[in-house]
Amino acid sequence: MDLIEPAELAEFRAEVRDWLAANVPAEPLPSLDTEAGFAAHREWERRMCDARLSVVTWPERYGGRGLSVLEWLAFEEEYWAAGAPVRVSQNGIFLLAPTLFEFGTPAQLGRFLPPMADATEVWAQGWSEPGAGSDLAALRSRADRVDGGWRLNGQKTWSTRAAFADWMFGLFRSEPGSSRHHGLTYFLVPLTAEGVTVRPIRQLDGEPGFAEVFFDDVFVPDDQVLGEVGQGWRVAMSTTTSERGLTLRAPGRFSATAQRLVELYRAVASDRPAAAAAARDDVVDGWMGAEAYRLYVLDTAVRVMAGHPVGVESSANKLFWSALDIDLHRTALTLLGERATLLDDAESARWLDGYQFALAGPIYAGTNEIQRNLVAERVLGLPRG
Numbered sequence: 001m002d003l004i005e006p007a008e009l010a011e012f013r014a015e016v017r018d019w020l021a022a023n024v025p026a027e028p029l030p031s032l033d034t035e036a037g038f039a040a041h042r043e044w045e046r047r048m049c050d051a052r053l054s055v056v057t058w059p060e061r062y063g064g065r066g067l068s069v070l071e072w073l074a075f076e077e078e079y080w081a082a083g084a085p086v087r088v089s090q091n092g093i094f095l096l097a098p099t100l101f102e103f104g105t106p107a108q109l110g111r112f113l114p115p116m117a118d119a120t121e122v123w124a125q126g127w128s129e130p131g132a133g134s135d136l137a138a139l140r141s142r143a144d145r146v147d148g149g150w151r152l153n154g155q156k157t158w159s160t161r162a163a164f165a166d167w168m169f170g171l172f173r174s175e176p177g178s179s180r181h182h183g184l185t186y187f188l189v190p191l192t193a194e195g196v197t198v199r200p201i202r203q204l205d206g207e208p209g210f211a212e213v214f215f216d217d218v219f220v221p222d223d224q225v226l227g228e229v230g231q232g233w234r235v236a237m238s239t240t241t242s243e244r245g246l247t248l249r250a251p252g253r254f255s256a257t258a259q260r261l262v263e264l265y266r267a268v269a270s271d272r273p274a275a276a277a278a279a280r281d282d283v284v285d286g287w288m289g290a291e292a293y294r295l296y297v298l299d300t301a302v303r304v305m306a307g308h309p310v311g312v313e314s315s316a317n318k319l320f321w322s323a324l325d326i327d328l329h330r331t332a333l334t335l336l337g338e339r340a341t342l343l344d345d346a347e348s349a350r351w352l353d354g355y356q357f358a359l360a361g362p363i364y365a366g367t368n369e370i371q372r373n374l375v376a377e378r379v380l381g382l383p384r385g
């Protein structure tokens with residue numbers, strides 16, 4: 001693979017870098033798990049969209065620039081290196097949009113993509129239920145056929161951003177008497193619809209990072225079904241494959257963290273050389289891990305551009321980035337030592353917050369135990385456990 005960036009890519013990278021340098025807020029935005037923070041993040045994404053930088057790989061008519069995955073990876077590198085805000089629209093642009101491009105009708109693309117690009121409509125993911133997490137096929141929320149559409153009943157939980165989001169994509173059982181992966185349908189539902197109740201779930205820090213969502217005879221018209229009726233599992237697996245394999249965690253995120261870790265190491269080395277020396281191998285491992293992930297994802301991107309699916313290898317990918325994120329943050333906390341507990345020290349607070357979030361990495365997007373089962377059975381061909 002030729003790793004030398006072509007001139008157009010370098011030009012695009014320079015444009016992104018300049019725009020970010022001029023526009024990234026000097027002070028971090030308030031947490032997007034608060035109403036004010038959510039609104040501030042929406043406004044940030046609207047400005048990115050005005051600069052046609054919010055969804056660079058999408059066709060121009062939907063707000064993008066029609067660029068390739070390689071240009072998107074370069075965009076993400078610059079975005080994270082600039083310390084720009086977390087994307088409030090990530091469920092939409094990184095999870096739903098690739099699935100819409102694969103299964104959506106032209107009318108659905110025209111209806112849903114533009115307001116996703118400028119964060120006028122922010123999406124939540126409605127898959128998990130109280131009795132269906134790892135075992136998603138056990139889901140019980142149902143959709144009953146009615147004139148012109150469907151009536152939804154049931155409950156979803158752990159829905160990230162749902163406390164303030166506008167729409168949800170979710171899986172419902174649409175064939176009475178069906179079981180497991182059969183008879184499911186993928187629906188697009190406004191959270192403002194009559195019969196929807198959103199109940200925020202407070203996290204340890206008191207902020208509503210998740211919500212439970214209750215459906216009580218919610219009407220959804222036929223044109224808000226994504227893919228074929230009864231084929232929801234297939235459509236959902238397309239979402240999870242792009243999520244785990246490519247879109248949700250761009251390498252730029254970890255390269256930026258690794259770079260910050262190296263800077264922290266240098267600062268500690270001049271102050272407390274013994275503490276730095278004890279962590280030196282872990283710092284090097286973390287930096288190499290981020291670089292390995294960057295190269296691996298470039299390889300995936302080249303395969304995708306040649307028309308190949310991401311495939312079940314996405315599970316191995318997810319195992320790698322979730323472990324890497326914890327390792328990078330844990331090493332930083334070791335370097336910080338007692339300083340790591342000083343919440344009024346902005347640098348320490350950022351590492352600690354990042355560490356707490358990294359600990360969720362082995363759970364969301366499908367737990368790591370389940371990914372190991374998938375790698376064992378479907379990549380290595382081992383017998384089912």
Ligand SMILES: Cc1cc2nc3c(=O)[nH]c(=O)nc-3n(C[C@H](O)[C@H](O)[C@H](O)COP(=O)(O)OP(=O)(O)OC[C@H]3O[C@@H](n4cnc5c(N)ncnc54)[C@H](O)[C@@H]3O)c2cc1C
Pocket residue numbers: 124125126127128129132133134135157158159160161360363364365366367368369370373
């Ligand atoms: C930060 C975060 C954000 C999330 N956002 C969303 C969201 O937006 N939308 C949404 O729908 N869900 C979301 N989730 C929920 C997430 O998808 C589930 O938590 C996850 O799928 C696990 O389900 P569970 O919590 O019910 O755990 P369980 O399925 O009960 O699993 C409990 C433990 O048992 C293990 N286990 C279960 N089955 C097996 C098996 N067969 N073999 C080996 N080990 C097994 C699991 O790995 C886990 O360690 C989010 C979760 C987190 C932490």
